[in-house]
Amino acid sequence: VSIVPGSLATLATIAREATRAHRYALITDDTVRGLLAAKALASFAPDDVTVLSVAPGEEHKTRETWARLTDALLAAGHGRDSAIIALGGGVIGDVAGFVAATYMRGVPVVQVPTTLLAMIDASIGGKTGVDTPMGKNLVGAFHRPAAVVIDPDVLASLPVPLLRAGFAEAIKHGVIADARYFDMVAGHVSRIAAPDGPPPAALHAVILGSVRIKAAVVREDEREGNLRHILNFGHTIGHAVEARSGFRLLHGEAVAIGMVLEARLAERIGVAATGTAAEVHRVVSAAGLPTAVPAGMEADAIIDTMHADKKSRRGELQFALPAEIGRMAGARTQWTVSVAAEEVRAILSR
Numbered sequence: 205v206s207i208v209p210g211s212l213a214t215l216a217t218i219a220r221e222a223t224r225a226h227r228y229a230l231i232t233d234d235t236v237r238g239l240l241a242a243k244a245l246a247s248f249a250p251d252d253v254t255v256l257s258v259a260p261g262e263e264h265k266t267r268e269t270w271a272r273l274t275d276a277l278l279a280a281g282h283g284r285d286s287a288i289i290a291l292g293g294g295v296i297g298d299v300a301g302f303v304a305a306t307y308m309r310g311v312p313v314v315q316v317p318t319t320l321l322a323m324i325d326a327s328i329g330g331k332t333g334v335d336t337p338m339g340k341n342l343v344g345a346f347h348r349p350a351a352v353v354i355d356p357d358v359l360a361s362l363p364v365p366l367l368r369a370g371f372a373e374a375i376k377h378g379v380i381a382d383a384r385y386f387d388m389v390a391g392h393v394s395r396i397a398a399p400d401g402p403p404p405a406a407l408h409a410v411i412l413g414s415v416r417i418k419a420a421v422v423r424e425d426e427r428e429g430n431l432r433h434i435l436n437f438g439h440t441i442g443h444a445v446e447a448r449s450g451f452r453l454l455h456g457e458a459v460a461i462g463m464v465l466e467a468r469l470a471e472r473i474g475v476a477a478t479g480t481a482a483e484v485h486r487v488v489s490a491a492g493l494p495t496a497v498p499a500g501m502e503a504d505a506i507i508d509t510m511h512a513d514k515k516s517r518r519g520e521l522q523f524a525l526p527a528e529i530g531r532m533a534g535a536r537t538q539w540t541v542s543v544a545a546e547e548v549r550a551i552l553s554r
């Protein structure tokens with residue numbers, strides 16, 4: 205993983221070293237293509253790269269898009285000596301990564317994330333896949349990237365709500381693993397919406413800190429089973445709220461709400477130190493992220509959605525909960541804490 209301002213312009217060198225490929229397919233979406241493809245392609249010989257673009261949006265993270273991209277690669281004659289370059293947000297990273305995982309039984313992928321969420325979360329850990337009408341991310345594969353190329357300069361064009369949504373995951377990383385990192389992120393959130401955005405050095409430090417935490421968790425998970433579960437903090441309630449909103453809330457916005465409520469839940473059932481929830485609330489709010497369930501969304505509906513989710517059994521729900529800022533509870537129970545649905549209802553109904 206490299207985090208170097210301006211590195212997009214030297215992509216060919218990094219890709220060649222990491223993949224040893226002779227041909228490349230750059231997969232992107234129509235928005236990112238207009239903004240960044242020229243810079244990303246500048247260092248390649250034009251004949252070495254096929255550019256494939258899909259319409260932007262989660263609704264295109266499908267098997268149909270996977271099939272269309274795969275067919276286009278076959279038609280262009282790409283063989284086993286090809287590599288995929290995924291230039292875009294998490295949607296492109298997931299679908300292009302899945303194309304790479306399956307094309308000719310697997311070719312290398314270079315992830316070039318262009319949203320903050322993709323830089324600090326989606327591009328790290330090797331999960332790829334697509335959505336189906338039955339739910340998100342239900343079909344996919346683990347496929348580790350040959351390289352992850354992060355150029356923080358590309359965030360200059362990212363709309364503020366998407367920058368905020370990325371910061372939600374950075375806050376999460378602080379809560380689950382590192383109190384000092386949490387404080388650092390907290391110190392920068394007030395400038396997310398400033399006219400010139402957070403200072404480049406601050407963004408750089410946030411990306412670096414988050415990548416380190418996520419990479420350490422997924423690496424450790426391979427030895428110590430299930431540490432990955434801690435990454436679900438804020439996501440049990442968050443996913444349900446996101447789904448109940450009809451996906452009008454951004455993922456990061458829903459996770460922000462989920463973190464506030466799950467921290468409160470952790471204090472209520474006595475696993476978190478007093479003050480943990482107030483601290484999470486303070487920073488989420490300072491980031492301009494929502495801290496409460498949208499008006500009109502019923503607690504029962506949210507709980508039903510959580511039960512329907514794969515992470516839960518009847519009558520009780522599984523959570524990744526903090527013990528304090530920087531440390532998670534549940535070390536002896538595979539980092540999941542079982543909570544009676546009644547306790548969850550009490551938090552959601554306040």
Ligand SMILES: NC(=O)c1ccc[n+]([C@@H]2O[C@H](COP(=O)([O-])OP(=O)(O)OC[C@H]3O[C@@H](n4cnc5c(N)ncnc54)[C@H](O)[C@@H]3O)[C@@H](O)[C@H]2O)c1
Nearest residue numbers: 235260293294295296318319321322325326331358361362
């Ligand atoms: N694989 C994983 O481990 C993992 C982890 C977290 C999330 N995800 C997935 O990531 C996806 C969400 O990612 P996302 O939030 O990046 O969404 P996204 O890929 O849809 O990008 C959001 C929007 O930003 C635009 N965009 C991207 N870069 C830009 C830039 N630099 N400037 C201006 N606009 C830009 C895109 O065109 C898109 O419209 C979800 O599908 C989620 O499931 C995967």
Ligand SMILES: [Zn+2]
Nearest residue numbers: 373439455459
């Ligand atoms: Zn998330």
